[in-house]
Amino acid sequence: xxxxxxxxxxxxxxxxxxxxxxxxxxxxxxxxxxxxxxxxxxxxxxxxxxxxxxxxxxxxxxxxxxxxxxxxxxxxxxxxxxxxxxxxxxxxxxxxxxxxxxxxxxxxxxxxxxxxxxxxxxxxxxxxxxxxxxxxxxxxxxxxxxxxxxxxxxxxxxxxxxxxxxxxxxxxxxxxxxxxxxxxxxxxxxxxxxxxxxxxxxxxxxxxxxxxxxxxxxxxxxxxxxxxxxxxxxxxxxxxxxxxxxxxxxxxxxxxxxxxxxxxxxxxxxxxxxxxxxxxxxxxxxxxxxxxxxxxxxxxxxxxxxx
Amino acid sequence: xxxxxxxxxxxxxxxxxxxxxxxxxxxxxxxxxxxxxxxxxxxxxxxxxxxxxxxxxxxxxxxxxxxxxxxxxxxxxxxxxxxxxxxxxxxxxxxxxxxxxxxxxxxxxxxxxxxxxxxxxxxxxxxxxxxxxxxxxxxxxxxxxxxxxxxxxxxxxxxxxxxxxxxxxxxxxxxxxxxxxxxxxxxxxxxxxxxxxxxxxxxxxxxxxxxxxxxxxxxxxxxxxxxxxxxxxxxxxxxxxxxxxxxxxxxxxxxxxxxxxxxxxxxxxxxxxxxxxxxxxxxxxxxxxxxxxxxxxxxxxxxxxxxxxxxxxxxxxxxxxxxxxxxxxxxxxx
Numbered sequence: 001x002x003x004x005x006x007x008x009x010x011x012x013x014x015x016x017x018x019x020x021x022x023x024x025x026x027x028x029x030x031x032x033x034x035x036x037x038x039x040x041x042x043x044x045x046x047x048x049x050x051x052x053x054x055x056x057x058x059x060x061x062x063x064x065x066x067x068x069x070x071x072x073x074x075x076x077x078x079x080x081x082x083x084x085x086x087x088x089x090x091x092x093x094x095x096x097x098x099x100x101x102x103x104x105x106x107x108x109x110x111x112x113x114x115x116x117x118x119x120x121x122x123x124x125x126x127x128x129x130x131x132x133x134x135x136x137x138x139x140x141x142x143x144x145x146x147x148x149x150x151x152x153x154x155x156x157x158x159x160x161x162x163x164x165x166x167x168x169x170x171x172x173x174x175x176x177x178x179x180x181x182x183x184x185x186x187x188x189x190x191x192x193x194x195x196x197x198x199x200x201x202x203x204x205x206x207x208x209x210x211x212x213x214x215x216x217x218x219x220x221x222x223x224x225x226x227x228x229x230x231x232x233x234x235x236x237x238x239x240x241x242x243x244x245x246x247x248x249x250x251x252x253x254x255x256x257x258x259x260x261x262x263x264x265x266x267x268x269x270x271x272x273x274x275x276x277x278x279x280x281x282x283x284x285x286x287x288x289x290x291x292x293x294x295x296x297x298x299x300x301x302x303x304x305x306x307x
Numbered sequence: 308x309x310x311x312x313x314x315x316x317x318x319x320x321x322x323x324x325x326x327x328x329x330x331x332x333x334x335x336x337x338x339x340x341x342x343x344x345x346x347x348x349x350x351x352x353x354x355x356x357x358x359x360x361x362x363x364x365x366x367x368x369x370x371x372x373x374x375x376x377x378x379x380x381x382x383x384x385x386x387x388x389x390x391x392x393x394x395x396x397x398x399x400x401x402x403x404x405x406x407x408x409x410x411x412x413x414x415x416x417x418x419x420x421x422x423x424x425x426x427x428x429x430x431x432x433x434x435x436x437x438x439x440x441x442x443x444x445x446x447x448x449x450x451x452x453x454x455x456x457x458x459x460x461x462x463x464x465x466x467x468x469x470x471x472x473x474x475x476x477x478x479x480x481x482x483x484x485x486x487x488x489x490x491x492x493x494x495x496x497x498x499x500x501x502x503x504x505x506x507x508x509x510x511x512x513x514x515x516x517x518x519x520x521x522x523x524x525x526x527x528x529x530x531x532x533x534x535x536x537x538x539x540x541x542x543x544x545x546x547x548x549x550x551x552x553x554x555x556x557x558x559x560x561x562x563x564x565x566x567x568x569x570x571x572x573x574x575x576x577x578x579x580x581x582x583x584x585x586x587x588x589x590x591x592x593x594x595x596x597x598x599x600x601x602x603x604x605x606x607x608x609x610x611x612x613x614x615x616x617x618x619x620x621x622x623x624x625x626x627x628x629x630x631x632x633x634x635x636x637x638x639x640x641x
């Protein structure tokens with residue numbers, strides 16, 4: 001192996017010069033990026049934990065088993081003790097179990113809000129980008145109005161529309177805020193393709209308009225949307241926590257969620273900071289994991305960084 | 308340029324009209340309402356009816372809307388029913404708006420003062436430990452819930468640094484002129500009032516600054532990286548210009564366009580953050596009024612504050628667009 005070039009690298013080099021799809025070369029760069037791997041490991045652990053948490057949790061997260069140690073008048077909560085490594089919460093429930101099981105609903109909030117936002121954005125963005133004309137104008141005016149309202153305020157006002165807040169209303173409120181962002185991104189990349197050669201070629205070959213949109217334009221417009229989804233997974237979890245903090249979260253805390261756990265203890269922050277710190281640290285780590293993946297994905301998919 | 312500005316402002320009037328109509332209808336669709344919020348759930352039907360009538364909520368919604376428009380034209384935006392019951396919505400706006408503007412201004416100031424130099428240095432040392440560390444640091448900044456950070460600052464930093472953690476100013480005898488507490492002291496010469504208001508601003512402004520900081524840092528870094536690759540930078544270096552001149556006149560000036568755009572786009576995020584930060588620090592600004600207003604269904608205050616927030620957002624972004632001409636002479640000639 002002269003010049004220290006292995007056979008494999010030579011073949012890789014040949015493949016590159018012969019032309020590699022953007023996705024393939026992006027994946028190659030991602031695998032080598034330590035930052036992406038850190039993010040992927042964090043999210044991997046998070047997903048596995050949240051799926052297994054009902055079996056891993058030592059106690060029932062809604063069972064006030066330590067209620068005898070809660071003294072409301074003196075503002076006392078159960079301290080860490082054998083079998084309860086983090087002690088209990090204000091209702092005498094095992095805090096460690098709640099934290100563990102909380103990962104599940106946190107994942108549900110993140111994924112649910114992202115999927116709903118993504119679906120809405122895909123529909124609006126495809127309408128605007130593929131049909132154009134007055135449909136485009138109407139859709140984009142709606143999107144502009146939604147974007148000119150501060151995001152939390154919008155989520156806040158949507159959540160306030162429901163007489164009975166629940167996990168679902170939180171997810172919906174967070175999701176709707178993301179719709180205009182996705183719609184705008186998708187429209188932008190669809191518009192850029194309308195006059196590109198491959199769409200022109202398909203049109204010339206007499207491919208139906210529907211298949212041009214769904215088989216040629218949409219798949220090619222997805223990469224910024226995928227990057228944004230990864231980032232939204234993080235924002236959704238943080239915004240859900242903010243809604244809980246503003247009193248519009250899910251009032252039913254039998255099945256815990258980190259944002260709810262964090263938002264609900266605002267009044268005892270100075271006396272029992274650990275009740276806020278643990279869920280906050282969990283949220284920060286998971287949000288960081290999604291953000292690290294999203295940002296490295298963005299860099300990897302950027303044609304400017306292609307080597 | 309002038310025609311462009313006028314066209315944008317005319318568009319703004321349209322947006323405001325449409326938005327006010329939608330907001331007006333939508334607020335009345337919210338469950339509950341000012342009557343329930345004021346009287347509680349156990350009020351008698353007679354007293355509820357009397358108050359509904361007194362507030363004019365018994366009339367058809369479009370009649371209510373046109374009455375509102377007619378009064379709004381004379382500067383009367385209605386009376387608050389929840390935030391500060393009895394005060395006019397306009398007064399509440401005039402009291403609280405300067406507070407949030409002050410807070411946001413200092414937050415942006417901190418974010419720019421830290422984010423731009425840090426972004427420049429990170430780009431100069433691309434791939435080094437300083438670069439990696441500050442990129443990861445900025446990502447952590449995005450991941451921290453703002454209100455949690457605000458509580459940390461309030462409970463830990465305020466006692467450690469001896470800074471106030473409540474309100475806009477201590478109960479000192481300060482003259483009010485503009486509603487901007489820091490500015491009032493300067494105008495009247497009451498320097499201790501300005502100093503006191505500034506002390507109250509530090510912690511909430513730092514908490515609020517984390518959002519725009521992370522974005523400004525990353526945009527600056529990306530923009531400087533782009534510019535550093537350009538031919539004119541190499542030319543400047545090879546013709547022997549000194550480093551500070553290259554930095555100021557060639558790199559930073561060209562990298563500033565995307566950064567300024569970002570600052571404009573951050574106005575909305577700042578107001579979102581202000582709702583949270585102001586609640587933690589009991590800071591009597593627009594964010595706090597919005598949170599209370601939603602809770603108590605204060606229609607007039609919500610309507611006025613949300614519309615004004617939108618106007619500010621649009622105007623700031625118009626100013627940003629106009630400032631391009633100042634930064635980039637190529638745009639000026641068009």
